[in-house]
Amino acid sequence: LREHEKSTKVKNIATIELGRYEIDTWYFSPFPPEYNGCLKLYFCEFCLNFMKRKEQHQRHMRKCDLKHPPGNEIYRSGTLSMFEVDGKKNKVYGQNLCCLAKLFLDHKTLFYDVDLFLFYILCECDDRGCHMVGYFSKEKHSKESYNLACILTLPPYQRKGYGKFLIAFSAYELSKKEGKVGTPERPLSDLGLLSYRGYWTRVLVKILKQHKSDISIRELSDLTGIMAVDILTTLHSLELIRYRKGEHSISTDPKVLDRHLEATGRGGLEVDVSELVWTPFE
Ligand code: ACO
Numbered sequence: 001l002r003e004h005e006k007s008t009k010v011k012n013i014a015t016i017e018l019g020r021y022e023i024d025t026w027y028f029s030p031f032p033p034e035y036n037g038c039l040k041l042y043f044c045e046f047c048l049n050f051m052k053r054k055e056q057h058q059r060h061m062r063k064c065d066l067k068h069p070p071g072n073e074i075y076r077s078g079t080l081s082m083f084e085v086d087g088k089k090n091k092v093y094g095q096n097l098c099c100l101a102k103l104f105l106d107h108k109t110l111f112y113d114v115d116l117f118l119f120y121i122l123c124e125c126d127d128r129g130c131h132m133v134g135y136f137s138k139e140k141h142s143k144e145s146y147n148l149a150c151i152l153t154l155p156p157y158q159r160k161g162y163g164k165f166l167i168a169f170s171a172y173e174l175s176k177k178e179g180k181v182g183t184p185e186r187p188l189s190d191l192g193l194l195s196y197r198g199y200w201t202r203v204l205v206k207i208l209k210q211h212k213s214d215i216s217i218r219e220l221s222d223l224t225g226i227m228a229v230d231i232l233t234t235l236h237s238l239e240l241i242r243y244r245k246g247e248h249s250i251s252t253d254p255k256v257l258d259r260h261l262e263a264t265g266r267g268g269l270e271v272d273v274s275e276l277v278w279t280p281f282e
Pocket residue numbers: 104105106148149150151152153154157158159160161162163164165184185186187188189190191192193194195198264265266267268
């Protein structure tokens with residue numbers, strides 16, 4: 001997994017403190033030059049400002065008045081909340097988030113203009129505030145139909161289903177509301193691909209199970225908001241595409257579908273669509 005590390009730039013920051021976690025970083029991230037040679041950085045978990053020294057950080061935490069990401073809360077269900085942050089209105093926050101995220105993302109150039117992006121921050125909330133567990137970013141206007149630019153679950157929160165939640169949220173709840181078909185920006189990391197494959201498999205296999213008769217890639221795409229090529233590669237990898245007399249069809253054998261459903265593992269947290277308060281960016 002960490003093989004790419006050798007080929008990318010030497011890691012600069014080794015650990016960060018964020019909320020109640022100390023987290024070891026994975027990759028190089030281009031922090032401003034005055035942070036060169038810092039092994040550890042202290043982040044404010046709410047405004048994402050970062051500091052070199054513990055005392056500075058403690059002072060900041062006493063006076064910072066944010067208790068959640070800046071921007072609008074667009075989803076709440078139980079203790080989970082999603083905030084939408086406009087990179088143009090919250091430039092510094094967007095830049096800080098990109099620097100933080102790059103520590104865990106390998107082959108991504110994150111330093112496009114944050115103005116052009118929306119950031120969706122997923123938080124676990126308690127009486128001390130809303131604590132970021134992960135996020136995804138999205139171009140306001142994507143020519144390539146990308147519905148997600150970058151996705152990250154912070155390491156202490158990984159493998160709990162948040163990644164799949166973020167994918168479902170970005171990818172399809174938002175795209176479906178916009179009435180668009182979408183796909184994540186490429187390249188995908190190994191973990192990104194695993195998460196997307198798992199998500200696509202679950203969504204597609206569930207629909208195939210309900211459709212006893214023939215269904216086309218096109219219909220699947222309309223129903224799910226998943227782009228046709230992603231549907232094709234997923235169904236291919238599951239060996240669900242059959243060729244007969246020069247025509248292809250999609251297998252809906254319930255036994256085979258059930259086997260795939262079992263193999264994709266836990267479904268993760270469901271997006272409760274009724275808790276989504278959101279209108280597409282104009
Ligand atoms: N080893 C093996 N499989 C894994 C691992 C792992 N360490 N982590 C996730 N997976 C797979 C599993 O199949 C898992 O499903 P399962 O638990 O049902 O078996 C599936 O991915 C999704 O698991 P989640 O718990 O929903 O995802 P998580 O919250 O861990 O987030 C994510 C996944 C966002 C990719 C996370 O690993 C991460 O932030 N990685 C670092 C950043 C990154 O690589 N982002 C994607 C870049 S590509 C892009 O941004 C377009």
